Amino acid sequence: MNKSTLYKGCLEPIIMRLLKDNGRMYGYQITQMVKEITKGELQITEGALYPLLHRLEEQGVVDTEMENIGNRVRKYYTLTKAGKKQTSVAMDELKMFMQSLNLIVNPKLA
Amino acid sequence: MLEQAQINAITIYCEKRGVKYYDVQLELVDHIADIIEDLQKTNPVLSFSEALELAGEQFSIDEFKYIVRSKKDHIEKNISRLIENEFLTFFTIPKIIVTITLFFVAYFVPIWMHTNKALCVIVLVLTVVPFFFYVINKYYLIDDLKDKRNSAFKLLSYKAKSRYEIIVMVCMYSINIFFNVIRVFFDWHIKSDMISQLILFFLVILGILSAAMYEVRFQFNRKMKAQYPKAFTS
Numbered sequence: 001m002n003k004s005t006l007y008k009g010c011l012e013p014i015i016m017r018l019l020k021d022n023g024r025m026y027g028y029q030i031t032q033m034v035k036e037i038t039k040g041e042l043q044i045t046e047g048a049l050y051p052l053l054h055r056l057e058e059q060g061v062v063d064t065e066m067e068n069i070g071n072r073v074r075k076y077y078t079l080t081k082a083g084k085k086q087t088s089v090a091m092d093e094l095k096m097f098m099q100s101l102n103l104i105v106n107p108k109l110a
Numbered sequence: 111m112l113e114q115a116q117i118n119a120i121t122i123y124c125e126k127r128g129v130k131y132y133d134v135q136l137e138l139v140d141h142i143a144d145i146i147e148d149l150q151k152t153n154p155v156l157s158f159s160e161a162l163e164l165a166g167e168q169f170s171i172d173e174f175k176y177i178v179r180s181k182k183d184h185i186e187k188n189i190s191r192l193i194e195n196e197f198l199t200f201f202t203i204p205k206i207i208v209t210i211t212l213f214f215v216a217y218f219v220p221i222w223m224h225t226n227k228a229l230c231v232i233v234l235v236l237t238v239v240p241f242f243f244y245v246i247n248k249y250y251l252i253d254d255l256k257d258k259r260n261s262a263f264k265l266l267s268y269k270a271k272s273r274y275e276i277i278v279m280v281c282m283y284s285i286n287i288f289f290n291v292i293r294v295f296f297d298w299h300i301k302s303d304m305i306s307q308l309i310l311f312f313l314v315i316l317g318i319l320s321a322a323m324y325e326v327r328f329q330f331n332r333k334m335k336a337q338y339p340k341a342f343t344s
Contacts, residue, residue, distance in 0.1 A: 015223075027137060046141060047173035051180030058184050066337060068111040075137045076272035081252065 007042055009096075011052055013090035014042075016079065019062065020087045024076040027053065059093055063097060112143050113255065116158050120146075123162060127174040132341050134181045138174075142166070142284035182266060185193040192333065196326040264340035272329055282316055 015077070017023055031044045056062045061083035063106055065076050079087060112120075120139045129135050145165035150156050156164075335342050 026140065028141045032148075038336055043172065046138075046169055047176045049123070050137065050177045054180050054184035067143045069140070071117045071142055072138050072140050073338075074140050 008048070010094060011044065011048060011095045012056070013087070015049075015052065015056070016061065016083065016087040016090055019077060019079045019083060024078040025067070026074050026076050030077075056083070112147065112158075116146075117143060117160070119162065123166060124174075127166075127169075127171065129174060129178055130264060131269075133185065133265050133267050133338060134178055134261040136338070139176065142169075143313070182270075184267050186270045189267055189330075191276060192330065193271070193274055193326055196329045260341055263338070265334065265338065265341055267334055269326075275323065282319055282323075285316065 008095065014034065015030060018030060022033070027046070027049055027059050031046070031049060034042055055076070057064055060074070060080055061082050062077045063083075067074050067076060117139060120142050121135055123142070124135050124138050126341055129138055142162070142165045145168060146161040147174065149161045150158075
């Protein structure tokens with residue numbers, strides 16, 4: 001199975017967690033930070049990142065602001081109040097999922 | 111930091127890959143510019159055009175299409191929500207009171223005057239009210255509207271808004287035409303007071319809704335200008 005397929009369902013909580021820890025971030029910064037933290041193991045494609053960010057914006061999980069950076073405009077994302085609450089829930093769910101996954105991978109732990 | 115000409119080259123690169131609208135391009139242009147800057151940092155001899163090609167290779171054609179489609183969906187949903195919210199905020203308590211008053215005026219004046227001439231006057235006033243709202247928005251609140259949209263920056267948001275607006279206006283005016291046809295038919299042949307009053311009620315509602323649409327358009331322009339200032343020229 002493709003590695004990116006394995007990570008796909010976890011992208012949302014990962015991005016929310018990064019935004020919670022770093023305040024405001026822009027698209028490219030998110031991809032680079034994920035790559036750096038996972039030592040290149042997880043690389044978010046632009047085709048996965050932006051549709052997800054747009055969906056989170058639509059759901060009111062993130063807020064956006066534009067800023068002029070030199071000759072171009074940069075779009076920053078920040079978690080909304082509701083988004084911060086949802087991040088905690090998403091992280092708990094992710095932990096539970098990891099525990100369940102661990103039990104499947106290591107049945108002796110059960 | 112990339113120069114303006116280089117940013118323009120990235121914009122053209124995006125356009126060639128089907129990203130035609132400024133509000134969709136904006137984020138992708140910044141993303142590609144970031145990749146190029148990083149590539150040139152690690153390899154300073156790399157030319158801009160070489161770096162652009164390398165950056166572009168990170169995106170497949172499908173990826174561009176997918177991003178555009180998702181952004182389009184997002185903008186359309188956002189515009190509908192924005193218009194609905196603006197529409198709802200238009201109906202403040204004073205405006206509701208004015209609407210109810212207008213309704214009662216429209217209801218009782220023809221009864222008091224025992225003539226359909228009053229109906230004609232009210233219909234005329236209600237037709238003119240939205241026009242006045244438009245004039246007020248256009249000329250008196252000129253500070254907010256003096257910046258015209260720059261045609262070089264196509265906005266998907268405006269396309270989505272126009273589509274939404276056309277649907278609403280067509281629905282509103284279809285109802286208006288329908289009731290006017292009924293009015294003509296009943297006034298000339300049956301002279302039913304009840305039908306006249308019913309028509310008046312809908313005409314009042316239509317007049318107010320038309321005014322609300324102008325207000326929504328004004329607020330929408332304001333928000334777009336705040337979000338994409340570059341797409342407007344002073």
